[in-house]
Amino acid sequence: MHIVSLGLNHQTAPVETRERLAFKSEALPAALQQLKEEAGLSEGLILSTCNRVELCGISHDLDQCRDKLINFLANYHQIPSETFADKLYFHTDSDAIRHGFRVASSLDSMVVGEPQILGQLKDAFFIASESSSTGLILNRFMHRSFFIAKEVRTRTKIASCAVSVSFAAVELAKKIFGDLNGMKVMLIGAGEMCELAARHFVSQGVEQVLVTNRTFGRAQELAGEFSGIAIPFEKFRQELDQVDIVLSSTGSPDYLIGPAELAQALKKRRNRPIFLIDIAVPRDIDPKVNDLDNIYLYDVDDLQEVVTENLDQRQQEAQRAEVLVDLEVVKFEQWLASLAVTPTIKELREQIKEISEQELKKTLAGFPDLSSKERRRLEAMVNAIGNKFLHHPLNYLKSQDGSGESLPATTIRKIFHLTENESK
Amino acid sequence: MDIIYTSLLGAALTLYTLSMVTGFVHLFRPWPKALAWSKYSIQAGFAFHLLAFLFRCGQTQTLAVTNMPESFSFFALLLTMAFLLVNRKKPMPILGTFISPLLIIFTLWAVVTSHTITPQPPILKSFWLPLHVLLSFAGNAFLALGCGVAVIYLLQEHLIKKKKIKGIFRKLPALQRLDELNYLCLRLGFPLLTLGIISGSVWASYAWGSHWSWDPKETWSLITWLLFAALLHGRMNSGWRGRKASLLTIIGFAAIMFTFLGVNLLLSGLHSYVH
Known part of the structure; x- marks a missing residue:
């Protein structure tokens, strides 16, 4: 019995390949059924996201497992296996466990530490368990994955800092204003990045969005999306004193805002701070404004630098996370090993019970006059012999933590002819 | 008698120092419990400091600000109290770390200088x-x-x-x-x-x-x-x-x-x- 995983991700395969092998979530129950049948898995799980496609399962025959899984992918998606086989990774046993834990903890993600993968994994597990394609082992494997993901998040700083420009802007704004409730944001220009940052700000409690654009229609359109106010481009400078945060991304070749405009705005708003984010290249805001008290200006390079630094920090934290993952892998392997000896123990018990009952029957057939009390005494004696005889072998087995094929379990199975019994 | 005053003040001094050290650990090292340590030790330091002050008041039979070291110790006591009061209203535990060097200097001064009780000029009794x-x-x-x-x-x-x-x-x-x-x-x-x-x-x-x-x-x-x-x-x-x-x-x-x-x-x- 082995945990196996086969798949490809953003590191091993280009997006074209990942797209072709992706599974639709509504088609997953049927796909899971097919996977188990074609690849001979007793439990199975499919994780399909834009960055990875993974098959995970419990196999009892490692020899052909990889080929069978590849064939399943090829058959299911109707594409020749040569086109993707070299981009796959295949892990078994402890490597597969580690891989699963790393994926859940977002150590294997494109942006290390981004938490989306955990939600996607939970969804995949939900679908698989709803369609009864997971069992004892995968259930526990998944629960341990979710647990280790949480451990990694709380015990390392892997996800503590912003790794996108717009999140970095929000984080900075919070260090200037404390909290963003009731703040007003002005968007100058209607670029995508500006819009994305504005969405982040709105989700953090920003009260009102003012939008200005050279094309007034576009400003109105965007303002509509945020239930904000559109301002004619010629007039936006007069509104600067109304806003706390300015996001600018126009295509203008010259500076749109300089120290003079902001000094005036500050005077009107009694020096309440203004945070300006200049996403435009070439820049929209004169860098000199940063010299004014209570004006904070960041351009796209400044924010990018923050993001890069944060990514470096995540990489360092990731190494600490790997240690946590390793510990958990060892624990899970121990659990698996204890599981592996369980059937041997059970079969040994059944074997001796069977022998006792047979022998007792034979013996009792020769003594038809025994009272029921005497019969019970005899039965008790036979059971006691069996249990006492098994006591040491069972203790020995329970103390082992090798896998199902480990020497003690295998030897005992051979000695007691348990394999024969199983195959009967 | 002075040994009691000095010990109480010394305990306050030690706790203020602990608070400062753990506060700076919090700033520069990723140790999640550091800030809590800093917060609790400044509170405990305040308690000892207050005891020292009350004891001194008992000795001098008046508000114990009869000489410079006593005054500065009293000032440090009030500064800690101001911090603890403000911190209840608007929590900012890290502020304790920034005032603790001042607390340490003033308390240390009171600990190391002579503890003779200065008799009050009669003119000041009111x-x-x-x-x-x-x-x-x-x-x-x-x-x-x-x-x-x-x-x-x-x-x-x-x-x-x-x-x-x-x-x-x-x-x-x-x-x-x-x-x-x-x-x-x-x-x-x-x-x-x-x-x-x-x-x-x-x-x-x-x-x-x-x-x-x-x-x-x-x-x-x-x-x-x-x-x-x-x-x-x-x-x-x-x-x-x-x-x-x-x-x-x-x-x-x-x-x-x-x-x-x-x-x-x-x-x-x-x-x-x-x-």
Whole structure:
């Protein structure tokens, strides 16, 4: 019995390949059924996201497992296996466990530490368990994955800092204003990045969005999306004193805002701070404004630098996370090993019970006059012999933590002819 | 008897030091429990400090501010109290770390200097004296706390302006929060200081027969008061805030320290402890 995983991700395969092998979530129950049948898995799980496609399962025959899984992918998606086989990774046993834990903890993600993968994994597990394609082992494997993901998040700083420009802007704004409730944001220009940052700000409690654009229609359109106010481009400078945060991304070749405009705005708003984010290249805001008290200006390079630094920090934290993952892998392997000896123990018990009952029957057939009390005494004696005889072998087995094929379990199975019994 | 006073004060000193060290650990190292340690040790330090002070009051039979070291120890006690009070209203535990060096210096001074009880000149025995001292000291304690806030503000503002947003940037509070707290300290400290000066003046008219005698301490108190009055006015009417207000708070604090320390050491007058 082995945990196996086969798949490809953003590191091993280009997006074209990942797209072709992706599974639709509504088609997953049927796909899971097919996977188990074609690849001979007793439990199975499919994780399909834009960055990875993974098959995970419990196999009892490692020899052909990889080929069978590849064939399943090829058959299911109707594409020749040569086109993707070299981009796959295949892990078994402890490597597969580690891989699963790393994926859940977002150590294997494109942006290390981004938490989306955990939600996607939970969804995949939900679908698989709803369609009864997971069992004892995968259930526990998944629960341990979710647990280790949480451990990694709380015990390392892997996800503590912003790794996108717009999140970095929000984080900075919070260090200037404390909290963003009731703040007003002005968007100058209607670029995508500006819009994305504005969405982040709105989700953090920003009260009102003012939008200005050279094309007034576009400003109105965007303002509509945020239930904000559109301002004619010629007039936006007069509104600067109304806003706390300015996001600018126009295509203008010259500076749109300089120290003079902001000094005036500050005077009107009694020096309440203004945070300006200049996403435009070439820049929209004169860098000199940063010299004014209570004006904070960041351009796209400044924010990018923050993001890069944060990514470096995540990489360092990731190494600490790997240690946590390793510990958990060892624990899970121990659990698996204890599981592996369980059937041997059970079969040994059944074997001796069977022998006792047979022998007792034979013996009792020769003594038809025994009272029921005497019969019970005899039965008790036979059971006691069996249990006492098994006591040491069972203790020995329970103390082992090798896998199902480990020497003690295998030897005992051979000695007691348990394999024969199983195959009967 | 002095051994008890010194021990209590020494315990307070140790706990303040622990609070400062753990506070700086919190700023520079990823140890999640450091800040809690810093918070609890400053609270425990305050408790011992208060006991030491009450014990001393019992010994001297009056408010134990009969000499310089005692005064500074009392000032440190009130500064800690101001911090703990403000921290309840607007939590900012890291502020404790920034005022703790001051607490340590003042308490250390009281621990190491002689503990002979200075007999009170009969002229100073009055109900107005403890009131005057208490109000002025409490006012100055809140203003000194505001100075601690101002230091953090300038540090954080510097980091944001220079775009060094990593490391302790994350550990320091938001600028707006700091500015609000600085204002709060001013609004608490300034009225207390004003009442302190008024009560002093009332007492002076009993003791010396004149409300105001332009001795150096009085002059410097007036300068300090005028500085903070200007700051309060600027904040209320001219939109002074942030960096400007922080710098002024720090200058005001320097004036407080001079009124306290410099006047006694450099200039002599009616307020000297030893005539």
